[in-house]
Amino acid sequence: MNDKLERMKELVEVINYHNYNYYSLDNPTISDAEWDKLYDELLSLESETGIILANSPSKRVGGEILSSFKKYNHEVNLYSLEKCNTYDRLKDWAEDIKKKNADAKFFVEYKYDGLTVSLTYENGVLINGATRGNGSVGEDVTEQVKTIRTVPLTIDYKGKVIVQGEAIMKLSELAKYNKNATEPLKNARNAAAGAVRNLDPKVTASRNLDVIFYSVNYIDNTDIKNQVEIYNFLKQNKFNVIDKWQLCSSYEEIEDAVKAIDDLRGSLDFLIDGAVIKVNDIAERKLYGYTAKFPKWAIAFKYAAEEMSTKLNSITWQVGRTGKITPIAEIEPVELAGATIKRATLNNYNDILRKKIKLNDYVFVRRSNEVIPEILGVARETEDSMPIQKIEYCPSCGAKLVEIGANLFCVNTYHCPEQIKDRITHYASRDAMNLVGISDKTVAQLYSVLSVTNIADLYKLTAEDLSKLEGFKSKKITNLLDAIKKSKDVELSQFIYSLGISNIGKKSAKLLAKEFKTFDNFKNATIEQINNIFAFGDVMSESIVEYFKNLNNVSIIDKLFESGVKIKEYKSSNSQKLSSLVFVLTGTLPTLSREEATKIIEDNGGSVSSSVSKKTDFVLLGENAGNKLDKAKSLGIKTISEAELLKMVS
Ligand SMILES: [Zn+2]
Numbered sequence: 052m053n054d055k056l057e058r059m060k061e062l063v064e065v066i067n068y069h070n071y072n073y074y075s076l077d078n079p080t081i082s083d084a085e086w087d088k089l090y091d092e093l094l095s096l097e098s099e100t101g102i103i104l105a106n107s108p109s110k111r112v113g114g115e116i117l118s119s120f121k122k123y124n125h126e127v128n129l130y131s132l133e134k135c136n137t138y139d140r141l142k143d144w145a146e147d148i149k150k151k152n153a154d155a156k157f158f159v160e161y162k163y164d165g166l167t168v169s170l171t172y173e174n175g176v177l178i179n180g181a182t183r184g185n186g187s188v189g190e191d192v193t194e195q196v197k198t199i200r201t202v203p204l205t206i207d208y209k210g211k212v213i214v215q216g217e218a219i220m221k222l223s224e225l226a227k228y229n230k231n232a233t234e235p236l237k238n239a240r241n242a243a244a245g246a247v248r249n250l251d252p253k254v255t256a257s258r259n260l261d262v263i264f265y266s267v268n269y270i271d272n273t274d275i276k277n278q279v280e281i282y283n284f285l286k287q288n289k290f291n292v293i294d295k296w297q298l299c300s301s302y303e304e305i306e307d308a309v310k311a312i313d314d315l316r317g318s319l320d321f322l323i324d325g326a327v328i329k330v331n332d333i334a335e336r337k338l339y340g341y342t343a344k345f346p347k348w349a350i351a352f353k354y355a356a357e358e359m360s361t362k363l364n365s366i367t368w369q370v371g372r373t374g375k376i377t378p379i380a381e382i383e384p385v386e387l388a389g390a391t392i393k394r395a396t397l398n399n400y401n402d403i404l405r406k407k408i409k410l411n412d413y414v415f416v417r418r419s420n421e422v423i424p425e426i427l428g429v430a431r432e433t434e435d436s437m438p439i440q441k442i443e444y445c446p447s448c449g450a451k452l453v454e455i456g457a458n459l460f461c462v463n464t465y466h467c468p469e470q471i472k473d474r475i476t477h478y479a480s481r482d483a484m485n486l487v488g489i490s491d492k493t494v495a496q497l498y499s500v501l502s503v504t505n506i507a508d509l510y511k512l513t514a515e516d517l518s519k520l521e522g523f524k525s526k527k528i529t530n531l532l533d534a535i536k537k538s539k540d541v542e543l544s545q546f547i548y549s550l551g552i553s554n555i556g557k558k559s560a561k562l563l564a565k566e567f568k569t570f571d572n573f574k575n576a577t578i579e580q581i582n583n584i585f586a587f588g589d590v591m592s593e594s595i596v597e598y599f600k601n602l603n604n605v606s607i608i609d610k611l612f613e614s615g616v617k618i619k620e621y622k623s624s625n626s627q628k629l630s631s632l633v634f635v636l637t638g639t640l641p642t643l644s645r646e647e648a649t650k651i652i653e654d655n656g657g658s659v660s661s662s663v664s665k666k667t668d669f670v671l672l673g674e675n676a677g678n679k680l681d682k683a684k685s686l687g688i689k690t691i692s693e694a695e696l697l698k699m700v701s
Contacts (some may be wrong), residue, residue: 063106111198125187126213130186132350133344133345142306147347152338155332157328158297169183170214171212178193192248198255206290208288212271213269214285218247219260224258240322267281267285307681316357362433363409364411365380371469371473378397382426409436447461464603471504474506482548484546486534542621543618554594559587630657638673640693
């Protein structure tokens with residue numbers, strides 16, 4: 052019996068260790084299969100002995116369904132913050148603080164957009180979890196939060212402590228959930244709130260939520276003196292924290308930090324809707340006190356909305372280069388994240404059905420910097436709501452559409468005008484062959500006036516041909532012909548991407564080039580060989596093999612080679628001189644272009660990031676550097692010149 056108990060303790064510790072790495076640090080330290088094996092062993096020991104340890108991960112599956120939520124009186128009130136959305140107000144606030152203490156330091160962190168929860172631990176064990184409610188009375192959701200993998204059931208600290216965090220659903224989890232759900236969730240915030248405030252803890256467990264912690268509201272130990280130390284305490288006790296805060300001494304630094312967060316929020320896997328700025332020193336906060344509603348020592352800056360509801364006016368069916376038909380929603384224009392949005396994607400007809408979207412409905416639209424605007428779901432119906440009819444014929448060429456999986460396709464591949472044009476536009480795009488000067492508008496002219504119907508035709512164009520196009524004067528013609536000529540020397544990965552094979556994006560093309568080294572190897576690869584590449588699955592492999600089975604594709608590629616397109620020899624990046632170093636580029640470099648500098652860094656095992664953070668190792672500095680330099684200085688990050696970079700890799 053004792054042996055079994057010892058083994059259970061061991062298993063719980065090992066599994067919790069891996070869970071922490073996996074869920075909180077995003078750094079898996081074990082394969083899923085290995086994890087399953089450990090977990091199964093633990094489950095069988097638990098059923099054998101009838102004992103479940105307090106911190107056992109098996110407690111996270113969710114227990115009994117509750118009949119109603121119990122009210123919970125917070126021992127320490129959870130205050131709400133004053134919200135502002137102008138930098139003027141933020142500046143006034145910071146100046147008021149500075150008037151009382153010129154040396155005040157400000158702590159700037161993300162403002163998470165989820166459901167606020169407060170957790171109480173005693174003797175190192177989680178004894179209560181509650182929602183914020185009105186700040187003094189919330190709901191007891193202990194059973195629910197216990198199912199959340201990033202909520203520690205036990206912690207090292209043995210005194211009493213009340214911590215605050217935000218229950219969130221990662222956007223990747225939301226996408227995963229919605230892929231198979233009969234009732235898709237409309238957005239990550241509602242999904243998180245609905246899961247925590249669900250009487251059935253099994254529902255909470257099934258949503259794969261996380262809690263991100265950022266505050267200690269009570270602790271019976273006064274060693275913690277400031278917000279930085281709060282984060283350290285949370286980390287030491289293995290709470291899930293996002294370590295992306297900044298300490299600022301002046302208003303200018305605060306503004307930079309708040310703007311930097313706004314810049315990167317589109318790339319985060321969870322929703323934030325602003326930044327929170329607090330006076331760092333806890334004792335000093337008393338100096339500023341409270342208004343009737345808010346503490347005066349903290350403020351929340353809210354960014355422009357990324358999600359709104361608006362009316363769906365009509366649907367346009369768009370034909371892509373692979374023949375896939377995408378329904379595009381034409382909506383009543385809305386302001387989202389600083390841009391006016393008039394159209395948003397609905398992905399495919401199945402998506403419309405699943406989301407139960409109808410014409411004239413009010414729908415939720417979401418846009419972030421890096422993602423195309425998307426319709427999330429119905430906000431509310433109107434009297435005029437009516438079903439969206441599935442189309443049967445291609446809006447571009449009139450061919451009967453074919454249903455493959457969730458999508459409709461026009462299979463009139465070589466005679467469908469939209470497909471032809473979109474393939475050429477893709478081929479010319481910056482990340483593909485980079486044919487500067489060929490926009491989708493130019494492609495439309497090339498198609499209608501010069502009968503360019505495939506990418507090989509581009510290489511036959513003459514100055515005389517181009518002079519027939521409206522708006523084409525001698526300079527424009529020369530530039531375009533130069534760009535086409537320049538594209539004849541091309542990297543393998545670029546060329547693979549340019550072909551526009553279904554399901555093969557930029558990153559996949561790079562991996563394929565690395566794996567197969569020559570175009571011939573790639574062209575002749577089998578499904579098994581392609582599947583050997585990490586992150587590749589059957590859908591991608593089959594797309595490639597199918598592509599080369601098509602003799603039309605092969606003949607067009609042959610024509611490209613006949614016109615002089617040459618693929619450069621693939622050079623493997625054996626050098627790991629910059630292995631795992633993160634660079635940020637700013638300003639104009641003396642000899643290298645940005646693309647060239649990026650290539651040198653990546654070829655040597657380093658990576659390039661667009662914004663400066665604590666994770667940045669070096670800022671590569673050119674002339675006229677912008678505020679990235681100031682940011683690097685404030686974070687104490689080393690700057691290097693182009694010459695120094697070249698020395699590092701030589
Ligand atoms: Zn068509």
